[in-house]
Amino acid sequence: MTALLATEGLTMRFGGVVAVDDVNLSVAERELRCLIGPNGAGKSTFFRCLTGQYRPTAGRILWRGRDITGLEPHAIARLGIGIKTQVPSLFDGLTALEGVTLAVRRKHGEREAKRRAMAALERLGIGELAEAQVGLLAHGQRQLVELATVVAPEPDLIILDEPTAGMSAEETAGTATLIREMNRDHAVIVVEHDMQFIRAIASGITVFHQGRILVEDCAERVLADPRVHDVYLGRPPEARMAVPA
Amino acid sequence: MTEDRRALLQAVLALLAAGFAAWWLPQVLELFAIINATVYVAMALLALSLALVWGFGGILCFGQAAFFGLGGYAYAVAALNLPDTTYAIPIALGVPMLAAAALGYVMFYGKVSDVYMGVITLTVTLILFNFINSTAGDEWRIGAAPLGGFNGIPATPPLNVPGDPGTALAPEQIFVIAVACLGGCYAVCKLVLRSHFGRVVVAIRENELRAALLGYDVRFHKLAIFAIGGLMAGLAGMLFANCVFVSPTMFSLAYSGQVIIWVMVGGVGTLLGPIIGAMLLQALTAWAGTLPEVNPSLILGLVLVVAVLAIPRGLQPTLAALFRRRTP
Known part of the structure; x- marks a missing residue:
């Protein structure tokens, strides 16, 4: 089945810095997907590529199988994609x-x-x-x-970049409920930091690290994955391996 | 009263006020004063064009005088070449509008930032100013119209009665046309800004990214409002050509600077304020020009400094706020 939104080898370089590196991501109709990762993981750059604010250096973005790479933000929005930015x-x-x-x-x-x-x-x-x-x-x-x-x-797909940033606990809980409710009729991609919020909306999670996808799985398994803990705590995987059990 | 009805009422009131001014003033003013009043109205129209582009489109154009000058020159050249000066009107409107559209296309589709946009518009005006100044030779003519270099085109024929090229309109009639143009443009601006297109233009001024993320083509809307502003400035230039004559000063930095001051003093983000600002400051600089020991530009600069300090939002918003405070 054709994915609603997919990226193939999506890459974004700024000079010598590779902010997004060969990312393949696929989101199905009515899927709820969270993109998480520490600061500098490349989530926001990836978000800006998806929404047309950045033109990717390489790779493709497909909307229902149609190549939409390099479209202007207004043309992407017109496809039926609702976009919420990090800063309102x-x-x-x-x-x-x-x-x-x-x-x-x-x-x-x-x-x-x-x-x-x-x-x-x-x-x-x-x-x-x-x-x-x-x-x-x-x-x-x-x-x-x-x-x-x-x-x-x-819209058919809603992309939310840190939707709860600056919200009170009550507002955050309300937003989690709202996102689950929105997901009944729309596919939703949530870019977030707040792990409690991610747990609350429990969905498929893609973890970004150094511009690449580190892990992609259901919420339960991703949140239990030691590699995810390591990137959030700043420990490289080899250091973790060196620590005796 | 809803905003739409208020806009409609203001448009109707503007037309009524224009109608009254067009009927009454020619009866009480002498010929010289009528010609002067026509110049004021043309300048107010130029201010209105920038008020639309800058105040509502969010595009600070330092070169509105370029379209003013193009309108004047296009009219003069067409009027000298065509048997009926009525046919020169669409050319006088079309040339500046197309020039604005071409310049706007380069700026908006080229994603030029606001600062560079200011530099580009200013530079274009200065290029035109220098170019037209250097067209003094006899080889610089378009058909029967010599461009005249720094002397301009003094023998510009005025508008004639449509279909009757032998009967030129009197200054009083040209004044009536100028007032009708100003009132009509104000009413059109009011209605355009209340339309969906106008609301999107204002939304783009508020937040370009959000407007784009809602599916609105920011570049197209900016281009459209910039071209409309160019057309209005061209109309002002044509009216100016009918009561004075066209010369390179129409493209000068002085005009470009003055129109920005008129809009700032009148109130950025308003339509009536810049019209009033243009007329008041024109009158002030004209009066200052009669004083031998005073430089009018100095007075204008002083007015700008005082206005920015005393009424930073401009005349119309300040007066409106005062009126609201006094009304129980």
């Missing part, structure tokens, strides 16, 4: 409702777009912020507004 990327001068309406307006008329935007805000539990100017909201609220912006157009 919002229209600060607009109200939450205006911003989310714009997300839907490309496909629907003004009235229907507004209705869907309001529904998305209420789904995220921030309906009361509809008329608030986005630039004046707290960080956690901004994260939720951005999530509403991403889910409102009902």
Whole structure:
């Protein structure tokens, strides 16, 4: 079966630095996949390649089998991919409702777009912020507004880069529930640091290390894998092997 | 009242105000004052074009005078070559719009950053200024129109009654047309900004990346608003050519700088503010020009410094905030 999104030998170099190195990843319809890894593992660069912000140095990105490598971000979004960036990327001068309406307006008329935007805000539990100017909201609220912006157009695939960064424990738990709920109808890729959050949404996990895929498995096995512990703690695999049991 | 209705009301009010000014002022002003008023209106239209491009499109264009000059020259050349000056109007609008579209294509599709965009637009204006200054020889002519180098084209024929090339419009009639153009452009800007296209343009000004991640082609929207701004500046140039005459100063750094000051003083992100700013500052510099011991540019610079310090948001937003505070 053709994967919804796949990369083949995806590589991104900045001069002599290889940030993403020959990555082959495949995400199926309605799959929930987490990309984890320590700082500098190449997750964000990989995310930017997927979303068209970087043009990969080598390799291909396939959407339902079609080569979309090098497409502009707007063209990638139009395929039906909803994208949430690490730092909330919002229209600060607009109200939450205006911003989310714009997300839907490309496909629907003004009235229907507004209705869907309001529904998305209420789904995220921030309906009361509809008329608030986005630039004046707290960080956690901004994260939720951005999530509403991403889910409102009902994309086929949702890519979330650190969706819980800066959120309170309560907001994080709510977001985990929301992501599981979104996953009923959409494929979701989550790029995250927060291991508790990863446990909460328990899914297929791909671990990045030094630009390459280190491990790819179900959550339970990946989180128990000593190699994953090592890269998070900063120990090279050979050092771990040298330690007597 | 919804935002859409408010925009529609403001557009209608602008047209009514323009209609009143066009009817009343020619009755009370003398010929020289009418010609002067037409120049003010042309300059206000130039300010409006930058207000749209900069204030709403987020594109700081240091070379709006380039499109102003191109509009003036395109009109003058076409008017001298065509039997009916009415046919020169689409050329006067089309040339600057296409020039803006070509320049915009290079800048936006070439992903030029904001700082370089400012440098490029300024440089283009200066190139045009220097080029047109060096066209003094008799070999520099387009058909029957000599470009005239630093002297410009003094014998530019004014607009005539459409279909009747023998009957040139009087200065009063050209004033009416200028006011109608300004009122019409203001109303169109208001409606465009309330349309889906306009909202996307404003959203792009707020956050380019987010707009792109929602599927909107940032480059196309910027290009479109830049070309519309070029067309409006060209229209201003054509009106200017009808009441003064075209010369290389239309491309000068002074005009490019002044229009930015008018918009800043009037209020970036507003439409009415830059119109008022342009008229007030034009009047101020004209008055300063009559004082033998004062340099008008110095006065203009001083006004800018005081305005930036005292009313950083500009005239219109400051007055609107004052009005809101006083209204219970």
